[in-house]
Amino acid sequence: MHKAGFVNIIGNPNVGKSTLMNAFVGEKLSIITSKAQTTRHRILGIVNGDDFQMILSDTPGIIKPAYELQESMMDFVKTAFEDADVLVYMVEIGEKDLKDEAFFKKITNSKIPVLLLLNKIDKSNQEQLESQAEFWQAKVPNAEFYPISAINGFNVQNVFDRIVELLPESPPFYPKDQLTDKPERFFVNEAIREKILLHYKKEVPYAVEVDTEEFFEEEDIIRIRSVIMVERETQKGIIIGHKGSAIKRVGMEARKDLEKFFGKQVHIELYVKVNKNWRSDQRQLKRFGYNQK
Ligand SMILES: Nc1nc2c(ncn2[C@@H]2O[C@H](COP(=O)(O)OP(=O)(O)OP(=O)(O)O)[C@@H](O)[C@H]2O)c(=O)[nH]1
Numbered sequence: 001m002h003k004a005g006f007v008n009i010i011g012n013p014n015v016g017k018s019t020l021m022n023a024f025v026g027e028k029l030s031i032i033t034s035k036a037q038t039t040r041h042r043i044l045g046i047v048n049g050d051d052f053q054m055i056l057s058d059t060p061g062i063i064k065p066a067y068e069l070q071e072s073m074m075d076f077v078k079t080a081f082e083d084a085d086v087l088v089y090m091v092e093i094g095e096k097d098l099k100d101e102a103f104f105k106k107i108t109n110s111k112i113p114v115l116l117l118l119n120k121i122d123k124s125n126q127e128q129l130e131s132q133a134e135f136w137q138a139k140v141p142n143a144e145f146y147p148i149s150a151i152n153g154f155n156v157q158n159v160f161d162r163i164v165e166l167l168p169e170s171p172p173f174y175p176k177d178q179l180t181d182k183p184e185r186f187f188v189n190e191a192i193r194e195k196i197l198l199h200y201k202k203e204v205p206y207a208v209e210v211d212t213e214e215f216f217e218e219e220d221i222i223r224i225r226s227v228i229m230v231e232r233e234t235q236k237g238i239i240i241g242h243k244g245s246a247i248k249r250v251g252m253e254a255r256k257d258l259e260k261f262f263g264k265q266v267h268i269e270l271y272v273k274v275n276k277n278w279r280s281d282q283r284q285l286k287r288f289g290y291n292q293k
């Protein structure tokens, strides 16, 4: 017998959804930072066993959208409700509510199995853990409850094994050697965006989109050229930094990650372009892989 199914991870921003997916897959497919709205897409991570295929979806944290980009991010979350065989709802220690009541109702009324993961328990003590466990089990009574620490692996294997049990009988949906649905360029864009989230403050990372224009794989090196798009001229200066020092750092750090990811030497050329209001422009969003409708 072979099992296969879609396991979709949803929850508030910054609770650790991407950390968990990467832990399951054993690869850094999703970027991770301490800032909310790090993930902007629905990213598949596929775990293949001899007799199962677990197709995980990492999704953007649930927010009330304020502009087109965020609306498109929430559309990715909506699709994750539609095709799930198992729903993984992640919350973190100290959190009280999902920001969107409609999404919350979908979870509590779900006809499919729901796992409620209380993450970051490494940050709590026994007393806090017990009261949080009680609170969440009462709030989502239809879910199976697991306290976990995605970052140091506590209970992660147990949750994984339980998900395999819950997968429906089915042939695989993807070739058994496939790891994700996203192309190589996507991971380049994301590696660069992660460094921007890490090193720039306030609104700047949220005004950035990265587009990889060239990706040439040679025998022992990958040559990449990517453009960092910002919304305003002042942001361009901030990204570049004094004598180019800031953008140089982004390039160096992204290169290191990508060399690990591709297992090959990488050369990156970065440049910055002002692209006014791309976050609210339907056509541009489509070009960057948002607005799939
Ligand atoms: N202490 C602790 N921190 C964690 C744990 N899991 C994740 N984190 C941290 O929480 C922050 C957010 O993690 P992400 O995996 O990016 O969270 P996310 O839910 O994907 O966030 P968005 O994509 O913005 O919605 C990062 O700084 C992680 O290192 C955990 O088990 N314990």
Ligand SMILES: [Mg+2]
Residues within 6 Å of the ligand: 017, 018, 019, 030, 031, 038, 039, 058, 059, 060, 061
């Ligand atoms: Mg994420």
